[in-house]
Amino acid sequence: ISMEYKLRKAIEAQEFELFYQPLVHIQSGEILGAEALIRWRSDGKLISPAEFIPLAEDSGLILPLGDWVLRTAARQAKLWQDAGHDLTMSVNISSRQFSGTDLALTLREVLLHTELRPGKLYFEITESMLMGDVSKAETTLLNLREAGGTFFLDDFGTGYSSLSYLKRLPIDGLKIDRSFVKDITDDPDSRAIVAAIVSMARTLNLRLVAEGVETQAQRSLLASMGPIVLQGYLASRPVPAQEFEELLAKGV
Ligand code: G
Ligand code: G
Ligand code: MN
Ligand code: NA
Secondary structure, three states, X not given: OOHHHHHHHHHHOOOEEEEEEEEEEOOOOOEEEEEEEEEEEEOOEEEOHHHHHHHHHHHOOHHHHHHHHHHHHHHHHHHHHHOOOOOEEXXXXXXXXXXXXOHHHHHHHHHHHHXXXXXXXXXXXXXXXXXXXXXXXXXXXXXXXXOOOEEEEEEEOOOOOOHHHHHHOOOOEEEEOHHHHHOOOOOHHHHHHHHHHHHHHHHXXXXXXXXXXXXXXXXXXXXXXXXXXXXXXXXXXXXXXXXXXXXXXXXX
């Protein structure tokens, strides 16, 4: 049986779950938001999105799957909002979803139905989705922003970032790729790259998240560089919603 067939069946059988990883204030550790990360529970074991997202993209199955992710994450965000938590919710958007025509429509509908506070739903997109036809990307972003979306560039620094498109496009923030964070304490080049990103973000008025923060040393160094939101195993791995609620109750 082909993997595509299994994936199609899994969508019908609703074998997917979202895990949530906290985004925290770098000094206080207060939970500011969550990134929704999809998991496939197949015969009791969890399959990583790294194994099926590429196939879902190639086959077009990412469209129904991405739709489910957005709706499910928004519904969860609403539950947490109703429980008194003021959190952002980040959702990864794949390139086919981004360039398709339905995303703005879905977003409008989702925001209308869930009554999430404005500006709380973040879309993570990658630099590669913006390259090529920048005018088209600009139109897409403006449509989505009008529908209520906020945009972060994921894995920032690994793509072909050009200052001109960062200035031109309606992007709200950057997520510093974890490959730079990983070496930040030992490698002067990584440190210099992160410092440059921090300075550029300040100039362009972009928010910053550091991905993959695993140690206190990385956290201290990042905290000394500027206002950066922390994400990574140091705070928590991605966890099921119920465990995320325990983090909200106990702190990270
Ligand atoms: O959570 P994990 O480290 O296993 O994620 C692996 C990759 O899969 C990451 O690049 C992540 O961005 C991507 N990913 C996780 N969840 C989703 C999702 O809901 N949609 C898309 N398009 N990608 C996702
Ligand atoms: O590509 P993207 O940034 O969306 O990937 C997110 C994934 O990165 C998460 O799903 C998670 O599995 C992984 N991740 C999150 N925090 C850490 C970390 O501190 N260290 C490592 N190695 N991976 C992480
Ligand atoms: Mn992401
Ligand atoms: Na990401």
